Amino acid sequence: MRFPRKTRQGCRTLPTHTARKARASVAPRQALSVRSTALLLCAVAAALAVWAPGASCIEVRAVAHVHTTWSSGTLTPMELARLARRRGVEAVFLTDHAAVTATRGLAPFENLLAVSRELPSVLPDEAATYLEALREAQEATGVFLVPGMEVTAHAEWSGLCVQGMRRHIAVLGLHDPRAWADLPVPRNFGLLHLSTVPWFPTTVALAGAALAGAVGRAARSRPGRWSAAAMVAVNLAAAGHLLLSPATPWPVQGPAARRAGWQPYQAVLNAVRPFGGLAFWAHPDAVPAPRSAKAGPVRVTLEDAPYPEALLKTSGYVGFEGLIGTATPSLAPGGTWDQAIQAALARGSEPPWSLACQDFHSDSESGGWLGEFLVVLRVPESTEAACLEALRRGEFYGVRCSKTDALTLPEFSLRPSGSGVELQAAVGSRTPEPVTVSLVRDGALMETVEGETPLRITRAVAAPLGRATYFRLEVRGPQGLRLVTNPLVWPARVPQAGAS
Ligand SMILES: [Zn+2]
Ligand SMILES: [Zn+2]
Numbered sequence: 001m002r003f004p005r006k007t008r009q010g011c012r013t014l015p016t017h018t019a020r021k022a023r024a025s026v027a028p029r030q031a032l033s034v035r036s037t038a039l040l041l042c043a044v045a046a047a048l049a050v051w052a053p054g055a056s057c058i059e060v061r062a063v064a065h066v067h068t069t070w071s072s073g074t075l076t077p078m079e080l081a082r083l084a085r086r087r088g089v090e091a092v093f094l095t096d097h098a099a100v101t102a103t104r105g106l107a108p109f110e111n112l113l114a115v116s117r118e119l120p121s122v123l124p125d126e127a128a129t130y131l132e133a134l135r136e137a138q139e140a141t142g143v144f145l146v147p148g149m150e151v152t153a154h155a156e157w158s159g160l161c162v163q164g165m166r167r168h169i170a171v172l173g174l175h176d177p178r179a180w181a182d183l184p185v186p187r188n189f190g191l192l193h194l195s196t197v198p199w200f201p202t203t204v205a206l207a208g209a210a211l212a213g214a215v216g217r218a219a220r221s222r223p224g225r226w227s228a229a230a231m232v233a234v235n236l237a238a239a240g241h242l243l244l245s246p247a248t249p250w251p252v253q254g255p256a257a258r259r260a261g262w263q264p265y266q267a268v269l270n271a272v273r274p275f276g277g278l279a280f281w282a283h284p285d286a287v288p289a290p291r292s293a294k295a296g297p298v299r300v301t302l303e304d305a306p307y308p309e310a311l312l313k314t315s316g317y318v319g320f321e322g323l324i325g326t327a328t329p330s331l332a333p334g335g336t337w338d339q340a341i342q343a344a345l346a347r348g349s350e351p352p353w354s355l356a357c358q359d360f361h362s363d364s365e366s367g368g369w370l371g372e373f374l375v376v377l378r379v380p381e382s383t384e385a386a387c388l389e390a391l392r393r394g395e396f397y398g399v400r401c402s403k404t405d406a407l408t409l410p411e412f413s414l415r416p417s418g419s420g421v422e423l424q425a426a427v428g429s430r431t432p433e434p435v436t437v438s439l440v441r442d443g444a445l446m447e448t449v450e451g452e453t454p455l456r457i458t459r460a461v462a463a464p465l466g467r468a469t470y471f472r473l474e475v476r477g478p479q480g481l482r483l484v485t486n487p488l489v490w491p492a493r494v495p496q497a498g499a500s
Contacts, residue, residue: 438476
C-alpha cells in the first residue's frame, strides 16, 4: 500500500520534504528559534497529555524491526530504502542480528569437542562497513535508515535442543560501531575480554611454571628438580581445568546457564544506554515453531516459548513489540502490558511503550509486506534524532494496515475539566470504516464504542487526586485494521530530555 506523503489524513501536517525545504530557506538563527519553539510546543502538548499533531508537530511514518541481507533479510539496505520510499515510509528502524553463536560441547571436554551453530549476523569487525552501507542508502533515498541490532542475550541447551535462541531484545538507534563489539552479546566474549575467561589465570600460571621449570633444569640443582616437579603438577592442573571447565566463554549448558535467569538480558538492557540505544523487548508473545538446523555433524533443534513475563522481570527497557502478528495477548486489558505500566507508574518511572512491528525479512504475501505494521511518530521536525526521541518518550502509536486503508489518530488527549479530566479521541481512515474502539483505563476495559470513521469520542472522567491514572485506546476495523495507542498518563509529567 502506498501512503501519500503530501496529504496525511487527519492531521495538519507539513509534508516532510516541504518542511525540509522550508527549514533550508530560513536563516540559521531564525531556524534555531523555529526549532526551539516547535520543541517547546511539543513538550507543552506532552505535558497536557495530548496526542494532536498540528502546527507544532508533524507525523512520520516508520517501520520497526527490519532485517536486511546483513542478517536474515532478503533485501540489501539500498533495496530496502527504495522500497520504503515507494511505500511512503520515511524511517526504518533496522534490527539486523548481532553475532549469534551457540556452542555445544561434549561433557566433560566441552572446550575440546564442541559443535557451533552461527546464524547470519553482523559481526563486531563488520559493524563500521554495515553502518557505511546504511548511510549510503539513506543519502541516496532520503529515507532514515536507523541502525540497530537484534540481540540473543542468552540460550541454554537441553540435550541437542537450544532453548531461548529466539528470545530477543531489539536495540534501536545505535551509531557507534563499538556497540557491536562491546555490548554483552555472547559471541563478543572473545579473547579480547580476557578477564571474563576463567581459564586465563590458569594459562598465566602454566607459562610461569614452565619458565620456573626451565630455569630449574638449567641449574641442575636440587631446587631445580623441585621446580620441575612443580611445573609438571601445575601443568596437569591447568590441563584438567581447561578440559573440565564449562564451555567458555558462553555458559550455554549446565547449572551455570540454568542459574543465569534474567541476568544476561538485564546485562544487555543495562549496557545499551551509554551507546544511545533504545531497548525494546522483541516479540514476547510470539510462539515460534520448533526449527531444526545442522550444526557440524549433528542436527540441533531450536525451541522457544513466549516470554511476556520479561516485561515484569526486567527493567531499563523503553518498551516492547506489542502489535506484531495477529495474536497479541499482552495488549489485552489487564494483560502483561497493563501490569508493567502499573508497576512502572508505582515506581514513578516512565511506562513501557508498545511498538508496532514488522519483523520484516522479505516483501511477500505470506511473510508480510513492508508497511503492513507502521509506527506513526509525532515529532517537532523530520530528523532521525527527533524520531528516536519520540520513540523514547512514547510519542507514537502503532497501526496494522490493510492493502487499501489504514487507521489514523488525529487526536487523543486528556485535559483538565472540573474535578476530573476530559478525554478526547478521534479516529480516521482513508475511506469510512466500521470500527470498534476499546477504551482502557488503569488496566481495565472502561468502555467499548462501535461506530464508523471518522469517529470522535469525548468523555468526562472523574480523576482521583494524588494518584496517577492512565488511559489507552485500541481500535479494530475490517481486514485486520488495528490501531494501538500508548498510555496517556494523568496528571501528565513534562518529559525531561535525556531522562527515562
Ligand atoms: Zn527476533
Ligand atoms: Zn527479527
